[in-house]
Amino acid sequence: MSFDNQKYYAIVKLEEAARSIKQAVNELPILRKRLEKLKENKTKAREVYSDLQQQKNKLLSAFNTAVLSLLEMELNEMVDYSIKLSRSVKVFHIMTPDYSKLCSVLLDYISKLPVTDTTKTTNAAIIGRLMASVKMGYYPTNIEHIKWIVKGIAFPEDITVNLFDPCCGCGLALHTLAGENNCNTYGIELDRHRAEESLTRLNRVGFGSYFRSRISNEAFHIMLLNPPYLSVMTEGSRNTRSEKRFLIDTFSHIIYGGLLIYIIPYYRLTPDICRVLCDNFTELTVWKFVGNEFQKFKQIAIMGIRQKRQNGSALVSKLASLALYPDSISELSELPENRYILPKIAKKVELFKGAEFNVAELEEQLKKSNSFSKLFEKNKLDSDNKRPLLPLNIGQVGLIGGSGLINGIVECDTPHIIKGRIVKETNINKEENHNNKGELIGTTVYETRSNKMIFNLLTPQGFVSLSDYGENEEESQ
Template identity: 40%
Template sequence: MSDYENNGCFCLDELTDGKASLKRLTDDLKAEYPVFLEKRDSASISELHITVKALWNEFSSLLHSVAEYDSGELYRTALKLFDGLKRFDYLGSGNYPALISALYSFADMLPDKAGIDAKAAAHLMNRIKMGYFPTDEEHVRLIKQAINFPKTQVNILDPCCGEGLALKAFAENENAATYGIELDESRGHTAQKNLNNARLGSFFHSSVPFGRFHALLLNPPYLSCPGENGGRRMERAFLSDTLPLLMRGGLLVYIIPYHRADSSVCRTLATYYKNLSVFRFRAGEFKKYKQIVFFGIRAEKHAAERTAEKIERLCLCPEKIPLIDTVPKGLYSLPVKETAVPYFKGSVFDVEELVGQLKASDSLDLLFESADLESRTRKPLLPLNLSQIGLVGASGLMNGLVDSDHPHVIKGKIIREKTRKNMPSDREDVSGFSETESNKIIFNVLTQDRYITIG
């Protein structure tokens, strides 16, 4: 059984569903066109309009999955067909038979779960398993040029920090406290050497306070399979779940492949961030990973449907996105307000982290100091009365050498004692008795010249 059959991957699931939807909508278009030609009334025009709009939306979503699967010839064909769909004269002299034929042909070209060959599936799964695409330090420096850091201390979070190198370079020579979380244990331990605070485990199960971070450096995993977050793609999941962590006015730096800027991602960006801008990575990195970087300032939720659509259209044509080299210096400024991060806990118990915390803490010293206090010799403030002496003896604490003017050894213990008592009887030839058992405290005392039992 192949890796895909075991695990699945998002883009093939999306392509399979999209292929079926595209064929269904093409069937609808094929059936509605003759009705429109015959009647040309408002009802037939309305039906045609609804189908065409659904076709555009479906094709727009398909483009992202096609680019993820194959950004070569198949994607270029998809872009040309999408451009043709938008320019087509649906109510005029458009060549419907040619359009319908082109849509069917393109749908047949799309891969799906049933038809993908083993070689293509293996190639896709290998890309998925790579998963870890850290931002190179050269691009981090270019990104940093766009940002003004205040003199006050800022908190910067990378929720999937890898080895922490990108965040370290981002905060270098700045008054910044760095916070990172990493799922991979080996990379996480390396990050602990590079960052002020690095924790192990899944970000989604970690404990991180809301509204305490001035900047968020977010480069989430790409090409992921359904896993602990079910049907959520990682770039969407990280974007939405990190929203509450940025303070108002905080800066988002969001790095993803251009083809993952789908309607959901663009809508989140446009709704919760302002002063958005997007730049394309340099040719070498872009050729490998297709990365773009978004900048945005955290704002109150606001309606921005048109902005989201504009961003999505731009990202479908990455050659139109400006290069990161052209980003204006000091385009964004981090908030000046200092704030503490009261807690920061990963989802995995980290022994090495605990060791470091204990070394930095005085809790062990206090513990041993308390143990010393408990073990010291203590004398009662007042002489013990008879009952208290009995309790001490019964507990076994009076058990050893008594150093005094007349030294002796004393040991207290409890013994069981039986007492028999005669009971009167009405009959002369019969006598009765009762027997009871009770605890009795005795002390055995050994002096210099004799042995005494008291009790």
């Protein structure tokens, strides 16, 4: 795979933010002047005021997008400057007559961003960091952090808990999460070598892409989701983040009252992801990884209990703000013991099939299938002794004898061993043809091929061979 022409998500979003800020610079002064002209017409003035407020909100949203992208690029000075500028914009009164100073500051801010819309150039060091992150690709979850998560979960007694990981890797994280508890572990892994390794640790493993797998909904008490964080290009050149796509497509597998453990970098806790979480989960908490692990991978664990879908828009802003202030997030080691109590509901995973064939999964499916046992099941009628309704004719005797069904020892008054076989015989007859004068004009040859049934018998008195003719097949030439 070539990384030379990659379109990195952080850069794309920063470019979008820069364009939105520039659009605000162009439109805000125009709207303010229009509002001034229409101040005598309250109805129209109210509409323009609403447009002005919406444009300010778009500007604030663009700053939030820029901050998250800059965090991913590890440009901390620009992050601090962006947050301060965003706060100033937030308190800026839209009825201020002169917007020139605000627009000047915004244009200066755009010029300082590490990517510009005109040159399409980005600092080589930034590209290097993003490229290194992409090339690393696979981020296995740190096991010590999984142990802290386990401490915060109260597993129910007397039932088997179903655990699911849509990106299970080598299966070590999910195996650690199960621990000594009564659990069945299910994982999906795209990489075949890692999937084969995970078979040694998990109960069931599906090979191939999760998105082509078939899995029961509302069947798992816990879902551990540590998805890939790369951007994937879809039709129409829209950027769809892998971590968002995985979240939206997978949470339906969790039972209501079940627990989601969602691990992503903190700068990917964007408002759109927060909306999905707030709509579908309650008791949401966010915990950052500890020490060097957080410094290296910037990961956080978002935990929540699945609920019936509701409008969680009022909660989005508070959750999304944590990404802007990672220092305010508590470390995972501080997660209280038994913080999340799993429901005492027994569930059976009716359907679990990976996208690709693997022998272990086939074995599991055959265990559940009655068809395989029926294939080798001996019919009761076949094992009973039976007599024909009518005496057999000579042809039927020949068929039965040739098939070998009557071979073997015959227990009777004169015990003997019988073996039947069929041999082919060819008989040739010639017939001379004469004309009216009695002269020989030709010879017709008749070739008769017949199946000859031979029964060989071994009796106490010696060997006996019996034969008879069955159906004939004639050919003339």
